[in-house]
Amino acid sequence: MSDSGLALPPEPAAPSASTSWPNLWWVFGAGAGYGLLMRLLFVLPVFRGRAGESGVMLGSFVLLVPLLLGAFTVYLLPPARRTFGQALIAPWLPLLVFVAGTAILLIEGSICIAMALPVFLLLASLGGVLGWLVLRVVTPSRSTVGAVLLLPLAFGAFERGAALPERVGLADASLHIDAPPEVIWHLINDATAIQPAEMAHGLAWRIGVPYPQEAVTVDTDEGRVRKLRWDHGVHFDEPILDWVENRYIRWRYVFAPDSIPPGALDEHIAVGGRHFDLLDTSYRLTPETGGTRLAIHVSYRVSTRFNAYAGALADLLVDDAARTILAFYQRRAEAVTAQTIARR
Template sequence: MPYSFWWPLLCGAATGLLLRLVFSGDSGQAYTPMLAAFVYLAPLVVGMVTVYVAERSHRRSWGYYAGSAAFANVLFVVGSLAILVEGLICAILILPLFTAIGAVGGLLMGLVCRFTNWPRGTLGCFAALPLLLGALGGDPGPRVHSVENVRRQVLVQAPASEVWQHLLDADRIAPGEVETAWMYRIGVPMPLAGVTEETADGLVRDVRMGKGIHFTQVASDWEPGRRVHWRYRFGPGSVPPGALDDHVRIGGDYFDLVGTTYRLTPRGQATVLEIEMQYRVSTDFDWYAEPLARWLIGDFSEVILDFYRVRSEAVAGTGPA
């Protein structure tokens, strides 16, 4: 039979898309795509199908097993974006894991094809496994996981009183002021403004972002010019449909920002500004998701500190206007 270069890759990617369509359940239901049965086994099956189809033409190399299986998973993720069953943020974050697991699947099928006489049976068993586990292992919903934190600090050449004002009121945020943060590069809408009002309940900050996202930060503890601890409050319409991937939605089953603390320490005419962000990651694969969250939140912390530094120094006359 004539097999083109693309035929095995397309068969593998198509298998992944079929599995993704099956795993379309909501949180707490069977067949949700955040189940370990899908995250670990779907890319493995994609890699195995790719190599199985390729081996039916002629013997391939070990490099082909790993490389083609990984590339088929790239096509699988791109295809899930094209048919609108996955969002850009999730696709970018999961791609390294899928390609790595896919390469393992390709090598495993290559091993089976070289040294056994039952590649078809092996493939059928592995393909049925995610379907079986997906039906039996309904996602339990929100999990109780530990709250992690990230700390960063920067020296601002401006008095603490000036820095404090910018912490409370950051209006008309231009894209160029924050766009270097990786979370915005991969699709999180950029902030537009964060304006604070003192109410009977204390300090309340109204935060607005692109795509209609809006929420409030409520100060549970603060000392003017010294520190403020914000807790996040999201309403039913805070995140419009489609503004964020459901699997990375703040306050969702799998991710949440618990609180943010700013501390200001005078250093002569300068100020040490420190940020501490508390967050929760609750998935079946925290070993992979938590380091990604830590990197993204740490990178964001550095960018937002620099944002406050530049604005404060511009007003104080110690930095560029």
């Protein structure tokens, strides 16, 4: 046990003929174990934000843990293995084992893994290179290494009290549809029996977002409401704010406590949650020669400690989803129009 209280493997051994990759399993196991330990510790109540958000969404975890995992892996490598190339690549194996472990233990979902993995790999390589540079100058003591590995916990306990910054994003897209506005309008307000294959090209659905089943507008005492149902029991309302028949529609989003059943979406990126929310969506239908131009506008909120990265991912996913939805309406509306023409 080190002076810091964190158990460390033995000091890296001197170069020898036994430093082939199969004999380095303990190095990668130690790195993966560090990542898993941090992941388990960051769910403790002491690391939850003041609004109840999960500790694993703290910058102290998302940014520092993969960085230190990379540096720790290089520290454990035998000196003969400490090359620049190994510093870049060697941290990837323990990181991938750590991430796979969170999936196997069912403490992380596919969506969060897909979104976090690119930045985790980048930070692990950066940590590996930083560790390589430090080790070229000085060899830290085990107690120093142990203290550094505990930094995410120290920073996390402090960071949890800070308010989450908010970033509002916008997605706009449009396309021409060979169908009259009234056909598209009907589909926007009465899209049923939606099949997974109709949305399968969208990135969000590829990484695990539940597929939509139907979107139907109904009249209620409070006014028109578009009701959504997705796979895995997800359901929510879209109260309509603006309505110009066959020309323009806009709604906001309302999520009930049971709108997203446990396990349907990763808690860290659940729509309507602390870290991500859809604000409003609108469609504008403009008659054009031979059909209609359908334009979509979506506004959404991202609230994390690392909005530069999370916001860029949200921009990519929401923009792609908007285009995928437009293509869905295009296929259905043009099929309806073709059938109408064929019956004449």
